[in-house]
Amino acid sequence: MDHALTQASIEVEMMMAGFKQTKFEKSKRKYAESQQVLARGVASSLRSAMKPTPLFAESGEGPRIRDIDGNEYIDCLLAYGPLILGHAHPSLTDGVLVALKKSPAFGLQHEGEIQLARLLTEVLPCADQVALSGSGTEAVMLAIRLARAYTRRPKIVRFHGHYHGWSDSIFTSFPSADIRQSAGATGAKAERILPGTGGQSDNSLEDIILLPWNESEMLEQILREHKDQIAAVISEPIMCNSGCIKPRPGYLELIRELTSELSIVMILDEVITGFRLGLGGAHGKLNLNPDLVTVGKAMGGGIAISAVGGRREIMKQIEDGTVSHLGTLNGNGLAVTAAMATIEELAKDGGAAYRQMEQTTDQLVAGIRDALAKHSIPGLINHVGPVFHMMFTTETQVEHFDTFNKRDGAMYSRFAEKMLDRGVLNRPNGLWYVSAVHGEREIQETVRAVDSTLAEL
Ligand SMILES: Cc1ncc(COP(=O)(O)O)c(C=O)c1O
Structure with a gap:
């Protein structure tokens, strides 16, 4: 297949569809291009859930990741878990x-x-x-x-x-x-x-x-x-x-x-x-x-x-x-x-990385809980070490799979999308990861982003 032609036809199609300039313009275009040759446009089906579009990464450094539109995010997705030392340690x-x-x-x-x-x-x-x-x-x-x-x-x-x-x-x-x-x-x-x-x-x-x-x-x-x-x-x-x-x-x-x-x-x-x-x-x-x-x-x-x-x-x-x-x-x-x-x-310094991750995550979770309370939005966080699940739910405790299923998944997906606009990447299902290189600055910025996103919701 002639890829130059394919690219050109995608661009024409997008223009005709009135494709407006957005913060995620390049990722959207690349996703459309990817779908032509890569099944579902992603390498693992789950990744297609990201809204408004699966993002295309450019590079990562420590706790932050950049996409091809030049947007930078605090990364709380961490490649679905593996990046415990952040990017390119x-x-x-x-x-x-x-x-x-x-x-x-x-x-x-x-x-x-x-x-x-x-x-x-x-x-x-x-x-x-x-x-x-x-x-x-x-x-x-x-x-x-x-x-x-x-x-x-x-x-x-x-x-x-x-x-x-x-x-x-x-x-x-x-x-x-x-x-x-x-x-x-x-x-x-x-x-x-x-x-x-x-x-x-x-x-x-x-x-x-x-x-x-x-x-x-x-x-x-x-x-x-x-x-x-x-x-x-x-x-x-x-x-x-x-x-x-x-x-x-x-x-x-x-x-x-x-x-x-x-x-x-x-x-x-x-x-x-x-x-x-x-x-x-x-x-x-x-x-x-x-x-x-x-x-x-x-x-x-x-x-x-x-x-x-x-x-x-x-x-x-x-x-x-x-x-x-x-x-x-x-x-x-x-x-x-x-x-x-x-x-x-x-393992260094008797597991200092774990102490750091736990402390950072505790602080982040406390900040998000405060923001939920401040905006009177029913929701909760289940938290274990440097991984936690944030959900919108009227349940006061989620200790069972059936109560977990009562959460408002669509609302969380909207929340995750709006968080992208504010420079925080997290999984559309609500599972967050924190790395050993997330620090005070990342926590404060993330909590601010949560606060203003909840205000908007
Ligand atoms: C508990 C658990 N087991 C197994 C797997 C499968 O691992 P992989 O995606 O590396 O095949 C996962 C992936 O998320 C997992 O969470």
């Missing part, structure tokens, strides 16, 4: 450039893999051994496979509102259908579980048992009833993907107790919380001992890498060939270097 870029010059990938073993694996086994309390892969989705796929092979059972218990990547065997409709509808009175088995996407085979979720989270009785009943069929229970430790909801006191401990008693594998999916809540993730912080943990996102500081860590007895199935673990670029030099640099930076 020197520790990361310097190391990665050196690794790149040596060669981005060898397809052979290299010293960096051992160093990273050793570091991961030191910082992740539950990991005797680790396996490296490229994305959170892949890490979850491996964890599930390890659990099924280990127990020789087929079923996986997962929870409404949690997200574990988009592979066929775990991707349920997201956000999931209302709990009460699909869990039914007697548990999850009775109802059909909706697939997350077209193209998933009809039976891909046959082995999934979908339960409401934070409900102890139903969990115990189902685990006991189906114990001979259940390989694993997989859970986010904090329900970051739907409202940053915390586990009820004792709930994760109950999962641990029951799974141990019934010889079921407990998988904690820490793709968001890993390296974000602390070096040892949520399980380190909450003193939990899952059999397997999956980490990704923040681990590589923005370069694709993920890992599964866990008990030697389970991980050993990779070594003895029972379970295949594959991936052409697994453990490549760039990704391994990025992960080492990120983790080492986060």
